[in-house]
Structures are given as C-alpha cells and as structure tokens.
Amino acid sequence: MECRLERITVHYEEIGEGRPLVIVPGWPDEWRVPADYLEPVFEDRTGWRRIYLDLPGRGQTRGEPWITTNDQVLAIVLDVLDRVIGSARFAIAGHSAGAYLARGVLHERPDRVDGLLQVVPELDRGDREAPAHTALVSEPGVVERVGVELGRDFADAFAGFYVVQSSEVYERIKPLWPMVRTADGVFLDRLESTLSLEVDPPAVPFDGPSLFLIGRQDSVVGYQAPFDVAEAYPRATIAILDRAGHGLPWEQDGLTRALIGDWLDRVESVLRP
16 A cells, blocks of 8 residues: 655555554564564454554665655654544554654654554663674574575575574575565665654653563664663563574564563553544
8 A cells, every 4th residue: 555645655554454553664674574473463363453664765665865864754654644544543563673763653642652562672772782693593504595595695694693593483584585685775874763852761651551572682782771761661561582682573483472462452451442
C-alpha cells in the first residue's frame, strides 16, 4: 500500500483488522524483517491491525534527496500515521534503530500510545561500550554453507553478527538478507541518524505496558542502557536474554514469541476506546 504525502510516497503493509499496531523497522531493513518474527505471534490472536512501514531509503520507499535528518524521517512517520489511522489510539513497535524512532513517536503522540515494544533497541549507552562479538553456538559447517550459498561477504557478516550460528537460525534469516541489501546505501550514509528531540528518558513517564527485549551478547547496541531509563517506563518488562545478540528474535525465537504475546496481553487489558 502507498501513503502519498506532499513530497514523498511511503510504502507500508497492513495485515489484520482491529487496534492499530505500528511497526518501525531497523536500519537498513524493510518491513518484512520485523514481520518475520512478529507475524507468527498473531497466528492465534485477532483484533490487531499491523501496519508495517518502509522508511525512506528502504524497501519500496525512495530515499528522497531532500531528506537528510532523522527528524525529517520522524515527521514523515507521523504524517503517515495521521493519514492512515487518523486520531485512533495505537500501540507501536520498533526494531533496533526503529525503536529509537518509535520512542520519537511516543514523544510526539504520548496521549495516543497504548503500548510500546522495543526489540534490541538503540539507546544512549553513555560511556559504555557494547560487548565484543562472541559466538556461543557454532554449528560445524554452517558458516561455510553460507559462503557457498550466498557468498563470502554474507558468510563473514553471519559469522561476525550472530551469537547462535546454527542451521535453524540461518534458514530463518536467509530469505531476509536480500531485503536488507536492497537499501539505498548512499542515502542512508548521508542521513543524520540522531533526533534533536530528547527521548531518553521521555519528558513524561510512559505508564502504558512496555517491553524491552535485549540480547545479553548484543555487540551492536549493548545490553545495559535500558536500565538507565527504566524509571520512565513503570510498566516495562525488561528482558535480557542470554545466548542472544542483535539477532535476538531469531536466536531466541520461542522466548521472543512468548514475551511479545505477554506484552500484547497487557496492552489488551488496558485498551481504551
């Protein structure tokens, strides 16, 4: 589907009916990456209208030359929400850098958000460094298989990114990698990734049900920063999962589904008209 704004057309996908759940993918992912681990949660759950966005320069949304800051990207996301869901209340989910933008939406629309999901979120780490990459599961022959099937670059990326390097994880993420590689790298390289807004912690504590899903071995965003903002999310579950890095949704598939299901249960219990 397309949302035609004044200066850009934004692609998005809708699945299901009911209360809106807006999903903001990470950098440089298209909408199908978070959909891969979120949609199975809804196999036995109704009442949710999932709205997956393609951000500028990713998926089917062009990286227009006039867009140079994440503030502009956030403004585009807000315009899309105003057009697509109007004044309705909604929950919002963000993956990695998309979690940062989701908190920007919360900053701008605090009275309309019923729940917040943060999957391997990008947060200000202060002076702390993310842990060095480590592989806790290294199934023999898997990295070599990646190299044969997808090429050496993919094999190096797999070996340097995933904590669980198993056939099961590889089969899950294999169809997603081409979706990441279609991003407009030139556009993303010039895009200022920070927001001018102070979103961490939020100006006003968010008392809706929240979930922060963190990988204990996440070498991209680390694992400690959510505790710096925990007091601003009094109804947050902060789950730090062992044997998980930045690929947590695929490395800890069962726990991911269970925890997101619990978050949805909590959101549904406080829904207002």
